[in-house]
Amino acid sequence: MLEDILAGGASALGIRLPDGALRRYRQYLDALLSANEAFNLTAIEDEDRAARLHFLDALGLASRFDLSGKSVIDVGAGGGIPGLALKIAAPDMELTLLDAAAKKVDFLSRTAKALELSAHCVWGRAEELGREPAYRERYDAAVSRAVARLNALAELCMPFVRVGGHFLAMKAADSDQEMEEARPAIEKLGGRLADVREYTIPGTDILRRVAVIEKTAPTPERYPRRWAAIQKRAL
Numbered sequence: 680m681l682e683d684i685l686a687g688g689a690s691a692l693g694i695r696l697p698d699g700a701l702r703r704y705r706q707y708l709d710a711l712l713s714a715n716e717a718f719n720l721t722a723i724e725d726e727d728r729a730a731r732l733h734f735l736d737a738l739g740l741a742s743r744f745d746l747s748g749k750s751v752i753d754v755g756a757g758g759g760i761p762g763l764a765l766k767i768a769a770p771d772m773e774l775t776l777l778d779a780a781a782k783k784v785d786f787l788s789r790t791a792k793a794l795e796l797s798a799h800c801v802w803g804r805a806e807e808l809g810r811e812p813a814y815r816e817r818y819d820a821a822v823s824r825a826v827a828r829l830n831a832l833a834e835l836c837m838p839f840v841r842v843g844g845h846f847l848a849m850k851a852a853d854s855d856q857e858m859e860e861a862r863p864a865i866e867k868l869g870g871r872l873a874d875v876r877e878y879t880i881p882g883t884d885i886l887r888r889v890a891v892i893e894k895t896a897p898t899p900e901r902y903p904r905r906w907a908a909i910q911k912r913a914l
Contacts, residue, residue, distance in 0.1 A: 687882075704734055707767065707794060736849070739879075739880060739889075743877075744889060751819065751822060756787060759790065773797075775814075777801045806904065818839050820840065822846075823836055828857055828861070829850065833870070842895065843894060846870065850888045852885075
C-alpha cells in the first residue's frame with residue numbers, strides 16, 4: 680500500500696514527514712496516473728513502483744540535502760518529480776516548477792492547488808528564462824532529474840542559482856565518467872562539484888546519487904546558450 684511504503688521508506692531515509700503528507704502523496708499519485716491517460720507524464724503506472732521510484736527517490740534527495748525554507752526551482756519538472764514531491768515533505772520550501780510543455784505546467788498548477796500547496800508553475804524554456812532578471816540567480820537551489828548529461832544540464836540550471844546556492848542533479852550510480860566530464864563546464868558556469876552524496880531507494884537495491892554543485896561566482900552572461908548550441912558543442 681502506498682502509505683505504508685512511504686511511511687516506512689521515509690523513516691529508513693531519516694525523513695520525518697509532516698502531518699497530511701501521506702494523504703497528499705495519495706492525491707498526487709491519483710492525479711498523476713489519471714492525467715497520464717491523456718498525455719505522457721510517467722512510464723511507471725504501478726502504485727508500488729511509483730511510490731518507490733518517484734516519491735522515495737525524491738525523499739532520498741531530501742535526506743541528503745535540506746531544502747526546508749529555501750527557494751527552489753525544479754528545471755524540467757515534467758510531472759513534478761522531484762519538485763512537487765519535495766514540497767509535500769517540506770511545505771515551507773518556496774517552489775518554482777519550470778517546464779517547456781504547457782500541458783505539463785497546467786497539470787502541475789492544478790495539482791498543486793488541489794494539494795493546497797503553493798507553487799509557482801512556469802511555462803518556458805530553461806535556456807530562455809535563465810537569461811531573464813526575474814529568474815536569473817534568484818534561487819537558493821535548482822534541482823533536476825532530467826536525463827540530459829550533466830555538462831548540458833549544468834548550463835541550463837546553474838544560471839538560476841544565486842552565488843552561494845547549489846545545483847542538485849539527481850544521477851544514477853554509474854555516473855563517475857559523466858561527472859568528471861562535466862567539471863570543466865561547471866567551473867566555466869561559476870561553480871564547483873562540491874560533493875557527491877549517495878542513497879539507496881528503500882525497498883529496492885537501486886543506488887542513486889546527488890551531485891552537489893556549489894555556485895561560487897556569477898554565471899557569465901553568455902550562458903546559457905540556445906539548446907541547439909548546447910547539444911552541438913557541450914562545454
